[in-house]
Amino acid sequence: MTKRKRFPAARQTILGLIALAAGLSVPVQAQLTVDVTAEGDNELIIAVPALPTPQNTETPAGGTADLGGKISDVIVSDLRSSGLFEPKGRNQVRGISFNEVTAPQFSYWGSTSAAALIQGFVRTNPDGKLTVGCYLYDVALETELTRQGFVVSPRDWRRAAHKCADAIYSRLSGESPFFDSRIAYIAETGPKDNRRKRLAIMDSDGANHRFITNGRATALTPRFSPDYKSIVYLSFLDGNPRIYIYDIGTGRQRLITESSNPTFAPRWSPDGKWILYSMAIAGNTDIYKVSSQGGQPQRLTFSPGIDIGGSFSPDGSRIVFESDRSGSQQLYVMSSNGGNERRISFGGGRYATPEWSPRGDLIAFTKIAGNFRIGVMTPGGGGERLLTNSWQDEAPTWAPNGRVIQYFRTTRGNGRTGIWQVDLTGRNERQLPTPVNGSDPSWGPLLP
């Protein structure tokens, strides 16, 4: 409670300038915003009291009064993790009554350090579902900035919290939401020479963790399908590296191609209709695509080098991939049916594991020049920026809004791994909590 910051003075003119520039005659009004690219640590202070309930009701996930507190905790955790806000949770601010939710006590909040206030409620409906209300207020202006309501099963209460945090984040930053999303990754245990690697999934904040495979066969490089119904990944199930599609609902899986050749590096097309992968024939690896429903694969590259790690552009028209045809791993872009191949990486060193941003504007990659570092460049190859610097950071994956990049970090010597993430600005680098070591993260899209 020692840090008392007001939002910077710029807030008093932002909307006014926008309105004037646009020639609008709306009242010139101050408004809360945060800039995701700004330097410094002027995090916006947001009060997030526990969400009250009109009447405490038991649900399969606990009482609604208890859930109101927990939802506040998740909103606080999400907003803090973004690095843009300094949320103050229920143990730092006073509680509110149900009647206050839509009638905030601005005279009180104005006397605190909070520039913004999130209030909400939790209520059970006759059908047993929860309604979670979520309101954002500008404390200085004493106005409501946004309100949203979510109806969820009690066991999905965390999703309501993520959706509320997403609404706040979007309203204040102008960026697309990303908290209500999931991650597939490889959970690692055991010593370096006998590492057990299991497919696992979790929410974007590490909650609702679940192991999918038992670890008897090494699992690698998972990717959630865009509809979250299945996961494509590599397994040594039959002794050889092969790509399988695992159906989360049924627990069944199948090979993506019946070929006896090893297959690697699976990726979905953004519409979920295609799976891009690499296959080695007599030691030569090229990129193929196959319908996610099965069928005849289509070969896309024909070089004698290793062509691997393709990733579709968000509109599905192009593919970025890595190839060592020049003598070392470099990045190339081609059309989604193959052809028109063009090298885009020329910065010295090796470039690997390209991933096209869901916004389309950037490609993330692993740069190998001494250390393994995560970086971004434009699809044309310009504007290269490195975001991390550790001994071995590898395999970037994008948050659904294209503002945060996740990757995994390996510790020199003992080989321990962890999942990390960093903002596109290179700031706010932090490790995601996982129950055991983690690698090969794959961030899915925003949940529907």
Add this chain to the structure above:
Amino acid sequence: MWKYATPLVITSSLVLAGCGQKPPEELPPAPVGTAPEAPPPAPAGPGYAPGSQGDFLANTMSDRILFDTDRFNVDSQDQVILQSQAQWLAQHPNARITIEGHADERGTRDYNLALGERRANAAKNYLASLGVSPSRMTTVSYGKERPEALGSNEAAWAQNRRAVSVVVR
């Protein structure tokens, strides 16, 4: 890379397993079935059955060849080792092998799987050129997933960039 003290002439009974290797800076754990000292010549002595991996290890120069960073070419030292493997396979016409390709940890996961496949195939192709039927050889890549030397240094990485022939019973 391993160094050999003397020029080698391969004969069918030559036993050189483990001889003249430069000791690694960090000793990997003993691979299962590896003979640390030169065992008695073939045919089978105590400890292994004819046509087994033990027989193979005892009666070839090595079960593996090593590669430079990012490379998959079979150099002259590798050729000598693979020649000894080809001769053993000629003496055991019913034996089949799987060649395991590996990479060191200083590469990205996908690429290393492809690189291991390349290395295993390089060994397979050379053995085939010596007359070993391709139908007796399969390949599998483990990429960087199964390191044998556990350090994070050049010596360990050199040990891990390997193609290992394993007799399949």
